[in-house]
Amino acid sequence: MATTILLTVSLMGIIMLMMSVGVIFSGRCLRGSCGGPDIVGPNGESLLCATCPKRAEREQSQAAELVSLGNDATQF
Numbered sequence: 750m751a752t753t754i755l756l757t758v759s760l761m762g763i764i765m766l767m768m769s770v771g772v773i774f775s776g777r778c779l780r781g782s783c784g785g786p787d788i789v790g791p792n793g794e795s796l797l798c799a800t801c802p803k804r805a806e807r808e809q810s811q812a813a814e815l816v817s818l819g820n821d822a823t824q825f
Contacts, residue, residue, distance in 0.1 A: 776803055
């Protein structure tokens with residue numbers, strides 16, 4: 750019985766660790782709940798998606814990719 754509980758807790762811990770690594774590597778910005786308080790960093794700066802520095806980079810790269818795909822599509 751103790752072995753089953755230990756195995757279950759260990760497996761859940763490994764799954765949670767894998768999910769957290771996935772979130773870290775996905776590069777998503779933190780978000781607050783709907784209507785909840787804003788998320789602020791240690792210096793008091795806003796950490797919402799609208800102020801995320803990675804957001805602008807990602808949107809620019811997606812726009813460039815769409816433009817290149819659009820140019821490729823017109824060549825056929």
